[in-house]
Amino acid sequence: MHKTVSDAVTTPTGRQGKAFHLLWAGETVSLFGTQITLVALPLTAVLVLGASGPQMGLITAAGWLPVVLLGLIAGAWSDRRDQRRTMIFCNVCRAVLIGAVPLLSSLGLLTVPVLLGLAFVTGCFSVFFDVAYQTLVPLTVGSDGLARANSRLEMSRSFAQLLGPTAAGFLVVQFSAPGALAVDAASFAVSAACILALTPLSLRQKVSTPAPGRGVRGLRADLAEGLRFVVGHRPILLVIVAGAAANLFTAGLMALHVLFAARDLQLSPRVIGVCLAAEGAAALIGSALTARVIRRWGEPRTVLAGLALLTCGGFILAATTPAWSWAGFAAAQFAFGFSSPLINIALVTLRQRLTPEGVLGRVNAVARVGIMSSLPIGSALAGAASGLLTNQGALGVCAVGLAVVLAVAARPLLGVGRAG
Template structure:
């Protein structure tokens, strides 16, 4: 008989986690197909300029700046699974509108920007609810395993998605390829709907006001010194990663001279490193410790991204592949370590607001980075923009290297008393 518990030590036996995991696999594959197909659609079919590509990157993530903080309060007031299901349905319908508009001959860059913006709003609610839902579904003692398995899915999709998207764009066109992204979100919604574990009703304090509740989440994040360093590291790296994302496809197609299929393979290189990172993260964390992995792994791996702008036609393309793979490895191990740290120290009643506060800061820099990357591509050229972006991303690791995390050896207990204060 199927069980919803965790007999033994593996989440493989947790039926509802398998449903969450399956839905995540479908959504992540669709997402990474879209991450390749949508920029290729804008760059090749709609002839977008570097600055317009920056606007597209900004539109995808600006929702974290616009509604990121109040979203955390709303998530803490609601059951998380129904909210995630609704967000998946909204994202699926929005992405399906792109191939429909293409078939009708009315697809434009403004529509693509609007779809990216509205999808980003739904993603805010999904991501905040998602990270807040996992501890209640599997228990805090299984957070590292749960996050490792979810990161493995993401990393595998990061390999398969761009590769599949690149060849599909060549064979069927970029707009038709976006169809897979919409179907991925609808499949995710179906898997979430099948989860059977009852979700406890959230606490709803009487006469709770929005601003004090937002402030409570922000205070927790910024008064915990190790967590503050993690947030600073991630937000700095995301700022420059947003700049890199804005010009990445243009750099690979116009400077390096790759076809769409080859671009997909190049983007998959980072995912291949991420898959290895997900497979190794549990062993690395057990070997060197979860706290040490947060600062040591970025220090050793993120500078490899500086190989990427050395790429050129011929053998030098291997430098770009190597840089993306090593950097992708380090990013995944860092993410497993730091997300598990955050989930472990946060009290349940604040999880939504704390996750929203963190996402507001660390994802809120992505749209700014997108605009910066687009502007740099216009001013100093695509290769120069890539150099600046990836140097800044690697430098973000210094926040955790020079932080209290270097002196810590054990994971703190959940800080319920700090939250109450």
Template sequence: MPDASSCPPSSSSSSSSSSASDAGPPVPPALWRDADFRRLWVGQTASQLGEHSSLVILPLIAVLTLDAGAGRVGVLRAVGQAPILLLSLLVGAWVDRWRTRTVMVLADLGRALALGAAALAGLLGGLGLPALLVVAFTVGALSVFFDVAYQASLVRLVERDRLTRATSAIEGSRSAAQIVGPALGGALVSLLSAPIAAASCALSFAGSFLSIRRIRRRESIPKRSERAPRVWRRIHEGLRFVVGDPSLRTVGLASAAFQFSFAATMTGYLLFLPRELHLSGGAVGLTLAATGPGALLGSLLAARLPSRFGHGAVLVSAAALGDGVMLCVPALRGPSVVTIPSLVAVNFVFGTFSQLVNVTVTAVRQAVTPDGMHGRVAATITFVGMGASPLGSLLGGFLAGEWGLRTSLLVTAAGMMLSPALMALSPLARLGRELP
């Protein structure tokens, strides 16, 4: 169940995903004539592409430039994901009291500087693993701030009667970036070299900074008279609401199962392609890029299938197909003329059904969340869904070192199937064509 993160070919689930599932017409023209909304959408899209590209670029720098093994790649990915576990709940409470535009531009600026410094150090031959770990943690921490802030910003920026369509557009681009970003990162590394790819990623954050800082509408935010204990009470309210709602509780648990196993799978996957299948950098980029067209198809399907077959049925079947296809990867062997088309097909299917899950699950989350709770619910599901990712990355590196890449990849890919199983056994599977 993709989302709250990144997919082997890219990623995905529950912290959010797009609501294109209101299965309605495209975003009304009146919304696109709103200059501030356009600036937010452009900036958020550029930021998400940069964020999810960096999830592949930084590990590939370690593999291709520093010759890091499975254990070190696992540690690097875990360090980059640790801020989700450490900061999500606090950031969700804090952002409600800050101007989201300020949070977003500072997060973009910080990530652009961090990746730019990494690129420069890589070109000069002075980038080592400790510095790369610092960059990964910095980018991960600032991404938590940005991701929570843009969701709160949308509610403050867009009028209520246009909020559903605005959310569909914003979350649609985020979900697509989750799928396309890792593929783009792999392609950039193969075509431009790892340090130049990092510099390109920094430019993406710089573009987001320039777009979002042009937002002119002032936000109304609560007075900052609340004391620290109130922050913890607000966190508790978000946790209690998610735990108390059967659909949201299942979304969080299924997302956690997926993201844990996916993080472990991704660690081995980035090593499996060049070292076990002996694919060149260009071939790796080509196979990862196949998730992009799949994501586009998934977005189109998400606008039609839930209203025809029911949201629950679509969620369970799409998650089972998207996660299950990854079991084919460890079975691949032989010359590249066979493995490359097979990987392209696998990644295309994965991208299609991952995007379908992302879009549908966000529609469910938005439908059952009351006004005033969206920021905390999104942060809570991100925390629950993505919080175990660092442990998954560490496990993936450990298993790859102990069992070998092929066996560890089979085991971790099989673990991803726990996500659709949890959804199938929950009330989420019984959601019909109309959401509550």
């Protein structure tokens, strides 16, 4: 396996420590706002606009489609531009777009097509932000500090998952579903301010700057270099294929679970928020344990453990009935939450460690496109399946699909571990 050459210390200190903590603080606030949107946006579609299952699938797909269309370009852009400026610009734009939802709703101008468009454009800026973010983190801590840094970031995500949905349920009840989205808009503004305070001098090396005179031809060459690296690196390629297959069915679960809870299980927004908070509690526990699990089992086995828990959560959700609605829904969210840091931290840490810094942005982008390209497809297909079957039937299909992926991917992923 390829090794990343680095002289970084194991923990961020001095200016590097300040850089990471600024980045961490801004992302923590933004993650909290995002968790509110993950509850308030689908509830806006269901409760305010009366969206159907197929429409919910399309709204979810619209948010993921930019990853497929722009992911590779975002990677090359990240390696050729100042990541800080890219992230600040994207956060300002996302604040405006998310803030437009409550405004349009109050004016009676919000419709399902408008919500689709806003989700798509917001997703475009998210693609550029996320690739730049993953590229910037190693510059604040170095290779040896990545597992710890990623664990801290995942722990922030877990705290947001714990507190955000409960807050979202309260905000939806008090101010309406569209009104709750104003909190996410404000969180993007706070994140932009934190990144603005992150100076290049605080990083382990200078952030990327434009390569002079390369133009479109140079951009194509950059994209081709990233693709060649991934295609020629069998461990990363195997992880991407397994992740894409799992995401095909995970997207279906995520597209339909709030609709299923609100319509089929008849849960109120406040109860839905509390149940979704179980995902955050589990993710918090998982975040605290994942670095230790990776040290003992290695990244590939950690990913498999996460996939197994994710599959269990899918079956629990599909089997939930109104007789035990909140308990089944909360149990499924707990399984989803515990699996998330196991999969995310292991995948990101493995990819960052194996990739040279010069192509890290492009490789991050190729991996994101490969792993996440199935998300819009899975969301749309699950929405269509809910129209042909039922919401519960479509969830059952997704759970069975995850079980098949786990069975097929086990041996190749274990082979990656032996190769390492």
